[in-house]
Amino acid sequence: MPVKRIGKRTWSFSENIRVLAGATVAGPKEGKGQLKGKLDYVYPDMYAGQETWEKAERKMMEDAVKLAVKKSDLSVDQIDLLLAGDLLNQNISSSFSARTHQFPLIGMFGACSASMLTLATGSALVEGGFCDYVVAAASSHNATAERQFRYPTEYGSQKPESAQWTVTGAGAGVLGKGTSGPLVRYVTMGKVVDRGLKDPFDMGSAMAPAAVDTMVAHLEDTGLAPQDYDLVVTGDLAKIGYAITSDLLTEKGLHFGERYQDCGLMIYTSDQEVFAGGSGCASSALVMYAHILDQMRKGIWNRVMVTATGALMNPVSYQQGESIPCIAHSVTLETSPHERS
Amino acid sequence: MPVKRIGKRTWSFSENIRVLAGATVAGPKEGKGQLKGKLDYVYPDMYAGQETWEKAERKMMEDAVKLAVKKSDLSVDQIDLLLAGDLLNQNISSSFSARTHQFPLIGMFGACSASMLTLATGSALVEGGFCDYVVAAASSHNATAERQFRYPTEYGSQKPESAQWTVTGAGAGVLGKGTSGPLVRYVTMGKVVDRGLKDPFDMGSAMAPAAVDTMVAHLEDTGLAPQDYDLVVTGDLAKIGYAITSDLLTEKGLHFGERYQDCGLMIYTSDQEVFAGGSGCASSALVMYAHILDQMRKGIWNRVMVTATGALMNPVSYQQGESIPCIAHSVTLETSPHERS
Numbered sequence: 001m002p003v004k005r006i007g008k009r010t011w012s013f014s015e016n017i018r019v020l021a022g023a024t025v026a027g028p029k030e031g032k033g034q035l036k037g038k039l040d041y042v043y044p045d046m047y048a049g050q051e052t053w054e055k056a057e058r059k060m061m062e063d064a065v066k067l068a069v070k071k072s073d074l075s076v077d078q079i080d081l082l083l084a085g086d087l088l089n090q091n092i093s094s095s096f097s098a099r100t101h102q103f104p105l106i107g108m109f110g111a112c113s114a115s116m117l118t119l120a121t122g123s124a125l126v127e128g129g130f131c132d133y134v135v136a137a138a139s140s141h142n143a144t145a146e147r148q149f150r151y152p153t154e155y156g157s158q159k160p161e162s163a164q165w166t167v168t169g170a171g172a173g174v175l176g177k178g179t180s181g182p183l184v185r186y187v188t189m190g191k192v193v194d195r196g197l198k199d200p201f202d203m204g205s206a207m208a209p210a211a212v213d214t215m216v217a218h219l220e221d222t223g224l225a226p227q228d229y230d231l232v233v234t235g236d237l238a239k240i241g242y243a244i245t246s247d248l249l250t251e252k253g254l255h256f257g258e259r260y261q262d263c264g265l266m267i268y269t270s271d272q273e274v275f276a277g278g279s280g281c282a283s284s285a286l287v288m289y290a291h292i293l294d295q296m297r298k299g300i301w302n303r304v305m306v307t308a309t310g311a312l313m314n315p316v317s318y319q320q321g322e323s324i325p326c327i328a329h330s331v332t333l334e335t336s337p338h339e340r341s
Numbered sequence: 342m343p344v345k346r347i348g349k350r351t352w353s354f355s356e357n358i359r360v361l362a363g364a365t366v367a368g369p370k371e372g373k374g375q376l377k378g379k380l381d382y383v384y385p386d387m388y389a390g391q392e393t394w395e396k397a398e399r400k401m402m403e404d405a406v407k408l409a410v411k412k413s414d415l416s417v418d419q420i421d422l423l424l425a426g427d428l429l430n431q432n433i434s435s436s437f438s439a440r441t442h443q444f445p446l447i448g449m450f451g452a453c454s455a456s457m458l459t460l461a462t463g464s465a466l467v468e469g470g471f472c473d474y475v476v477a478a479a480s481s482h483n484a485t486a487e488r489q490f491r492y493p494t495e496y497g498s499q500k501p502e503s504a505q506w507t508v509t510g511a512g513a514g515v516l517g518k519g520t521s522g523p524l525v526r527y528v529t530m531g532k533v534v535d536r537g538l539k540d541p542f543d544m545g546s547a548m549a550p551a552a553v554d555t556m557v558a559h560l561e562d563t564g565l566a567p568q569d570y571d572l573v574v575t576g577d578l579a580k581i582g583y584a585i586t587s588d589l590l591t592e593k594g595l596h597f598g599e600r601y602q603d604c605g606l607m608i609y610t611s612d613q614e615v616f617a618g619g620s621g622c623a624s625s626a627l628v629m630y631a632h633i634l635d636q637m638r639k640g641i642w643n644r645v646m647v648t649a650t651g652a653l654m655n656p657v658s659y660q661q662g663e664s665i666p667c668i669a670h671s672v673t674l675e676t677s678p679h680e681r682s
Contacts (some may be wrong), residue, residue: 004470005421006351009445011471011618052661081530088655091450095533095653104350106462106655107668109432109448121447121462128469129345130352148657188423189445192436200498252602312436312448314429316489320393325440327448 004127007221009214011120011187015127018181019173019333020074023067025060026169027142029054030286033268037331038290039169040067046143056089057170060279061086061097064170065137068289069236072133072174078132079103079174084120085114086139086281089167093139099319103135111310112191112236114138115171115285116329120187122175123204123331133175139170140280149200149315162202163239165274167267171285173293182296182333185303188218191329192312198323200313204241204264204276207309210326211237212248214307219254220328230301234328235253235284235308237263238277263287263306284308296335305332345468348562350555352461352528356468358458359522360514360674361415363630364408366401367510368483371627378457379631380510381408385486387509389506395433398482398511402427402438405511406478409630413474413515420444420515421472423506425472426461427480428507428620429489434480434645444476452651453577455479455628457670460563461528463516464672480511481621490541490656503543505579506615508608512626514634523637523674526644529559531668532654541654543616545582545605548650551667552578553589555648559671560595567597571642572633575669576625576649579605579618589663604628604647637676646673 006012023040031042041063043049048056048063061084069079082103084094091107098105110117118136125131143153145166151157175184193210211234219225226232238243242262249256263284264277288306295301307330313322347353364381372383381540382404383546384390389397389404402425410420423444425435432448439446451458459477466472484494486507516525534551552575562564567573583603590597604625605618629647636642648671654663 006470008421038631054657054661080349085450087431089657090452090653091653092430092653092655092658094450095666095668096455096658096663098668099533099535104531104532105668106458106530107434107450109426109450111431117447124469124471125465128465128471130465130469131346154481189447191443192440195441312431312433314431314433316430317433317437320395323438327436327439327446 009189009217009221010221011124012128013123013184016177016294017123017126017175017184018132018178019293020176020178021068021072022173022293023064023071024169024171024286024290025063028284030167030169032195033272034046035286035290036267038294039104053141053143057093057139057144058096060170061093061137061139062100064172065097065101065135066137068172068174072135078133079135081106081134083118084137085109085118087111087145110327110329111312112279112281113308113310113327113329114281115288116306116308116331119173119331123184126175134175135172136175137172138281138285140166142166142168145280158277160201161275162240163275164203164277164279166280167278167282169282171282173289182335185334186329186332188214188220190214190329192325192327194323194325196323198317203279203311204237205244206324207311207326208237208241208244209309210328211245211309212297214328214330216252218260226254226259229259229303229305231304232256232260233306234262236263236264236279237309240276296333302335305330348515350530350558351562354463354468354525358464358516358525359519360634361517361519361522362409362413363514363634364405364412364504365512365627365631366404367627371508371510371608374605376631379635384441393482394482396667398434398480398485399437401511402434402478404443405513406442406476409476409513409515415474419474420476422447422475422476424449424459425478426459427448428452428486451668451670452653453620453622453650454651454668454670455622457630457647457672459674460514461670462524466575467516467554475516477516478513479622479626481507482622483509484509486621500616501542502616503581504616505544505618505620507621508606508619508623510623510627512623512630514630522664523676525672526675527563527609527673529555529671531555531670533666533668535664535666537664541659544620544652545578546585548652548667549578549582549585549663551585551669552648552650555669555671559594562649567595567600570600570644570646573597573601574647575603577605577620578603578650584659611669637674643676646671
């Protein structure tokens, strides 16, 4: 068996594992943003036809999974496993979606890094020969996140400009061996990084060092350099975290320039009020499955790294005086050489 | 590459993946129960030297992971990954433990099935060649679970006899290729099963059908029969769920007899007040890593299946009128033929 690990934290894929199809659904605000026209479905309101916001988020993940399988041209019976994660207590969006779809479930928690954690682990299970086809999915919802992590939105509590806006939506990808869709080429697993920050209204600053830690580990393990990528994105650092990450990378002599972007700044337009930018599992999930896949299929980008960041605290740990432990999991996609334009 | 999947939901391992070492730590009540003398450490009280119960649970998982690595005779640097799950919102016991240990982390959520979900996924990543050595860990704590899922214990709210007692403790196993310790032979992944039950004080009844679904899928996929096992255990069904599972298996013509037991009935002695029996991630984790490993090393049991059950609801889904979705993930361990006595 070939060793699939290079360096300490990076997995290398050789078995032609691809993102065969991706699907995204989102709320009305996201539908008016930068991804307008690229999302598979935009709900007319945040309820998505459900009675509660929690049920709405669940519906969104169910719809994203359903659409991704449909777009892959596989039958439902061919899906061996759903790997899913979300932000809600006890991962209820994921679990209830799996109840509806009746795929075997691996529930995963990485906060907003769930998008890449599920894609990474799912790809490994296909490459390892345990599954033929799997679906990776992640969701977040502005109102469920506000209610659970902060205050019910009805309170109208004010926020500083460093706060972020949780993206409402879900993204799903179908992974398997095939002939079309970008190849999953590398995964670099995240370690918990905690620089002692405690402000839940400034997640970008807390998460930036975790993103840098994983990006640097990836480059060391693979021997690749910034210019080897067409695009490198972080998941949901938004304005402040993006600036910190750019600075930290530059300090390490890693000059990505405009190749480095953040998904939290790729969802909304500048006239939409979202404080420092987007956050949530859906931030990187929407950009990955709606935008990056599309650009790679068109041959505009040939190698893209997505480093999804997650803040792993909860309100109790915060109230007990703990700082915010963060993590970032990274997936690098490539087009096949013969597909490059 | 050999196909590692047999049937629809079962993974078959051929690469000599073993549970090289396991470690368990537990609270004082658990230390006086049936596992007395088999646990690696018993804390004098539920606080484990910490200020809060949440920090105590975290300390327990940290200690279990540390002890398991120590018992494996591997160095800390040789561990490639920690796969961990617990019951707390946003998996904080797992995330904060990973912060302490600085292993790359895959956070997993399967409620009380986390013990086997982490062992199963970790084994697949080793067999697939992505990792040499990983640690799988799970924890639960009676007081953190009461506060989060029900009421703070100070309220003194009464419970029916169908309720279960969340086990306080943590278990961890080190997985990798080696020459000693039971082989990980099969994994059968769980699907969500929900029979419409809504009573959070009767989890055993809700989870029993999920356990049966996975056990039956395992037998169909592998072609094995009840008499091929020395022991088959479920994770935390306790008295009521155990009886239902026994009945459902018998209805299907599967007569396990005394070969079938439940971990929730293997933790406490009959004079300890625990309502219907034990529950929580630590229920199956303690029985697996303290008792089953030991019995297999001694050659008393040669093939054991552990089907860990999880109830995937949260208080919000319950308050919104939802029933309890359940899941069960199964791992089958074997001793090598030459090790059998």
